[in-house]
Amino acid sequence: DTEVTQTPKHLVMGMTNKKSLKCEQHMGHRAMYWYKQKAKKPPELMFVYSYEKLSINESVPSRFSPECPNSSLLNLHLHALQPEDSALYLCASSQDAGELFFGSGTQLSVL
Amino acid sequence: GIQVEQSPPDLILQEGANSTLRCNFSDSVNNLQWFHQNPWGQLINLFYIPSGTKQNGRLSATTVATERYSLLYISSSQTTDSGVYFCAVRNKLVFGAGTILRVKS
Numbered sequence: 001d002t003e004v005t006q007t008p009k010h011l012v013m014g015m016t017n018k019k020s021l022k023c024e025q026h027m028g029h030r031a032m033y034w035y036k037q038k039a040k041k042p043p044e045l046m047f048v049y050s051y052e053k054l055s056i057n058e059s060v061p062s063r064f065s066p067e068c069p070n071s072s073l074l075n076l077h078l079h080a081l082q083p084e085d086s087a088l089y090l091c092a093s094s095q096d097a098g099e100l101f102f103g104s105g106t107q108l109s110v111l
Numbered sequence: 112g113i114q115v116e117q118s119p120p121d122l123i124l125q126e127g128a129n130s131t132l133r134c135n136f137s138d139s140v141n142n143l144q145w146f147h148q149n150p151w152g153q154l155i156n157l158f159y160i161p162s163g164t165k166q167n168g169r170l171s172a173t174t175v176a177t178e179r180y181s182l183l184y185i186s187s188s189q190t191t192d193s194g195v196y197f198c199a200v201r202n203k204l205v206f207g208a209g210t211i212l213r214v215k216s
Binding site: 033037041042043044045048056088090097098099100101102104105107 | 144156
């Protein structure tokens with residue numbers, strides 16, 4: 001099984017809302033990632049968790065808050081987002097620095 | 112940081128044609144992946160290829176790490192091959208800008 005599952009697939013939220021994106025993998029991978037992708041652009045790295053500890057934060061604004069409750073789950077908590085944060089949010093996992101596997105993403109719209 | 116450049120940026124093919132996509136990178140890398148992003152946004156793994164040549168059906172890839180480039184070959188293209196092709200340098204976690212491929216029937 002090489003599946004990374006993301007929920008929800010679509011999310012519309014207001015600028016005062018709090019919401020969470022969820023990601024799950026059962027491949028035994030110990031590295032998990034959040035990427036942000038704007039239309040017609042490549043994915044850009046936001047956060048990396050390695051062995052459930054945050055190892056990379058690419059200077060992401062604090063209105064995005066990642067959480068790794070266990071080795072299979074990764075959350076991204078959203079609060080007070082701006083319309084320019086509207087994008088496709090992709091979760092990925094890998095075994096250490098090996099092959100990266102992506103979920104199908106959450107299409108986020110901030111109104 | 113490392114630079115990853117893909118060419119061509121856009122490509123239109125007639126169904127059945129062959130094509131070569133290129134990925135150049137500015138520094139040594141431990142590994143490299145090719146992805147196909149379909150119109151629904153799903154990133155599909157094509158190849159994990161730090162060096163050498165691999166083939167999977169109509170697709171093949173070659174990475175020459177010492178010369179800092181990788182090539183993706185698509186033979187006998189089909190309309191379902193349409194989408195965006197990305198190379199990503201994994202140890203630096205950087206994607207190229209992608210090649211937009213459109214295959215016409």
